[in-house]
Amino acid sequence: MSDAAAKLEGGQSAFVVHPRVGGKRASELGRRTPEASLAEAVGLAQAISLEVRHAEVVPVATVNPRTFLGEGRLTTMKGVIAEEAINVVVFDGPLTGVQQRNLEKELDCKVIDRTGLILEIFGARARSKEGALQVELAALQYQRGRLVRSWTHLERQRGGFGFLGGPGETQIEADRRHIDERIKRIKRELDGTKKTRGLHREQRAKVPWPVIALVGYTNAGKSTLFNRLTKADVFAADMLFATLDPTMRAIDLPSGRKAILSDTVGFIADLPTELVAAFRATLEEVLQADLILHVRDIAHPDSDAQREDVLQVLADLGVTPETQAHALEVLNKIDLLDADVRQRIENAAARNDQQVAVSATTGEGLDRLLAAAEERLSAGRQVVELDVPLGDGQTLAWLYAKGVVEDRRDDEAGIAHLRVGLTNADLGRFRKRKLAAE
Secondary structure, eight states: OOHHHHHHTTTOEEEEEEEEETTSOTTTTTSSOHHHHHHHHHHHHHHTTOEEEEEEEEEESSOBTTTBSOHHHHHHHHHHHHHHTOOEEEESSOOOHHHHHHHHHHHTSEEEEHHHHHHHHHHHHOOSHHHHHHHHHHHHHHHHHHOOOBSSOTTOOSSSOSSSOOTTOOOBOOOHHHHHHHHHHHHHHHHHHHHHHHHHHHHHHTSOOOEEEEEEBTTSSHHHHHHHHHTOOOOOOSSTTOOOSOEEEEEEOTTSOEEEEEEOOOBOTTOOHHHHHHTTTTTHHHHHOSEEEEEEETTSTTHHHHHHHHHHHHHHHTOOHHHHHHOEEEEEOGGGSOHHHHHHHHHHHHTOTTEEEOOTTTOTTHHHHHHHHHHHHHTTEEEEEEEEETTOHHHHHHHHHHSEEEEEEEOTTSEEEEEEEEEHHHHHHHHHHHHHHO
16 A cells, blocks of 8 residues: 555545536536536545545536635535535546635635546556656646645655645645756656667567557456456456556467557546646557557446547547547446346447457456457458568568568578568558658
């Protein structure tokens, strides 16, 4: 357990508020019910070991630029805070620095908005050096844009970022110059890890194995599926953001070919823009993947809305509609469905070559998933014979990364004679590369 989680457990009681502005949640445009959004916010609060003692949807006819909520609502909240001994209010939406500060004064209580809460969770869960740096960068950019007090000093960024605070923690002012200097240092360190990851990708490119990336809404079951397919032991739990750091393992396809499976961070509605930017480098694995498996919790009442959220984040990351069309939707958790609903889902998936119904927990449907994945990886490939100078390592690496090298013979003249399976699009790209080099 992280230091922050240990301090928060049993010691922080929360009041979770979901604002319903103008009759609907503006950011979601009515895709989710306010009650479903509130339930997700409660789950986020619990993911950081907060004890949620009160949660409610708050209608907001007009946003107060000073406190977001009106005076009458604040008065009601003060009564609940006093009665339930609340010491942190979780506001499921964005607050300006001024609004957050004024709410804290009015309610005499710490206030954290959705962005701050997600950053706090990510800060507690990141395990790799790169993941921790990326979350710290996002947290600093969030603080810099607000220029409001932090509940902990900036030098200690382990296990959360202090937006929630803890008993006895020292409160200081984070000035702009200090944040800017730290941001520069972190970016330099991230540049180094990016180069290292690029070298690792070049090494993988020399192995003729396609890359399959798992993406999906947080808690959709990606890590459980990853463990099933790879027989690995990646941390998987029924909680939001159980996985933050990407993990890669080899798997066997039905034909005996191998592939590399990559597990990635889960997405969520209203993912803070700071985090989308910070994790763009890590999610380059998704952009480079030969196949994307979009894992969905088909038993969740908001499964359709979650699907749209994931597709939007993928689009923000640069995943094109063509690539998304090439992806497979993995309808996970069919074991949690009623018999009639399950049958309907399985029948619909059987008629749709872009969907496979599975249960990562029981293993049902995984054979179909692997067969569909291999078929998708092989679709549209044509086998061509190519001659490449051994000194042209970049082109050889590109062919291994994009194609399936079925045979290779290196002669004494320094030429690699390859038989490679390439899609029509990649064959066209190869020919353009060859023309450009001539």
